[in-house]
Amino acid sequence: MTKKLQSITNKTAPAAAIAAVLIIWYVCCEGEVVPAYMLPSPADVLNAFAANFSIMIEQAKVTLQEAVYGLSIGIALAFIVATLMDRFSFLYKAIYPILIITQTIPTIAIAPLLVLWMGFGMAPKITLITLTTFFPISIGLLEGYQSADIDEINMMRSMGANRFQIFRHIKLPAAAPSFFSGLKISAAYAVVGAVISEWLGGFKGLGVYMTRVQKAYAFDKMFAVIVFVSAISLLLMALVSLLQKIAMPWQKKKKEI
Secondary structure, rough: HHHHHHHHHHHHHHHHHHHHHHHHHHHOOOOOOOOOOOOHHHHHHHHHHHHOOOOOHHHHHHHHHHHHHHHHHHHHHHHHHHHHHOOOHHHHHHHHHHHHHHHOOOOHHHHHHHHHHOOOOHHHHHHHHHHHHHHHHHHHHHHHHHOOHHHHHHHHHEEEEEEEEHHHHHHHHHHHHHHHHHHHHHHHHHHHHHHHHHHHOOOOOHHHHHHHHHOOOOOHHHHHHHHHHHHHHHHHHHHHHHHHHHHHHHHHHHHHH
């Protein structure tokens, strides 16, 4: 009975927290605690969301295209770099500090330079997303490789396994949980990175649309776009979770046991 109650509580807690935030938000707007031009009510945001849904969908096609391209390149580069760093210790010592340093540079500071160098097309946006998503995936993979059981590796070596076989059967499965954890973060970063890059230069996309409604002081539409971007990020993270369950069926079996 206690376990069932805990399960119900765990499932309803997020919904209750969101509902509480919405109620407080609504009360503050209705009670004019915050001026309407600064904070539109949830009802206004909902109406703006419904009225501009088709426009946001059209703009989201460009943003998602940029996010998918950038994330795909980021995954490929992260896999190559993390694998090489794990294989060669001198590369690890040379590259790892550079990876850490790159994360101290604000994304918003890089974006204008990329636009200056590459123009207002997709190239600077995809590059920024690649740079944003590369780090969490590469670090996740690297830590996963290093967490592989040394006894299992030694056993494989004693059985005559080569480096590729050890990598395929020991290191890659060990890195899978860390990889998917990094991928979830990067999936959210990809959409946010696309929107940020579109703020600073572009012709279409959710970031461009957000800039336009902001300049028009249509803050209900602005909040609607924010909700829409959050929803896309959550959907991408849910998709990654689904891929993780498909790629790692043994995790589900462990939980059942």
